[in-house]
Amino acid sequence: MKKILVLCTGNSCRSQLAEGFLRYFAGDQAEIYSAGIETHGVNPKAIQIMNEIGIDISSHTSNHINEYTSIDFDYLITVCDHAKESCPYFPTQAIKFHYNFPDPAKATGTDEEIMNEFRKVRELIKDYSSTFVTENLHS
Secondary structure, eight states: EEEEEESSSSSSSHHHHHHHHHHHHGGGEEEEEEEEESOOOOOOOHHHHHHTTOOTTTTTTOOOOGGGGSSSSSSEEEESSSHHHOOOOOOOOOOOEEOOOOOOOGGSSSSSHHHHHHHHHHHHHHHHHHHHHHTTTOO
């Protein structure tokens, strides 16, 4: 079974969304982990927008990359430029992928405008995750 690590800065939003979608699309074909170079806790808005489409990430935890140094990952996906550039040395033979998703936690405006930004990023990550699973896990 393939092992996938999604890496972001704080493991609170983008990497959590990606973990949720990768688990959803990969099913039993992969073990999915997410981590940050810091830990900020899972963003409640991330949980809320995933619930809107029937994916429950409320049991996810915010993990530090150092917790996973003993796991031999097949794929490492960075979902923000900061994590790609700032990631401490992480010993892995994993195939690396990178996509810089906008950070919805930095959205400003009314509550509705902020939630719409979260939904926009959710859809970007959903499409990316679906394509990733199709191209890398299906034989």
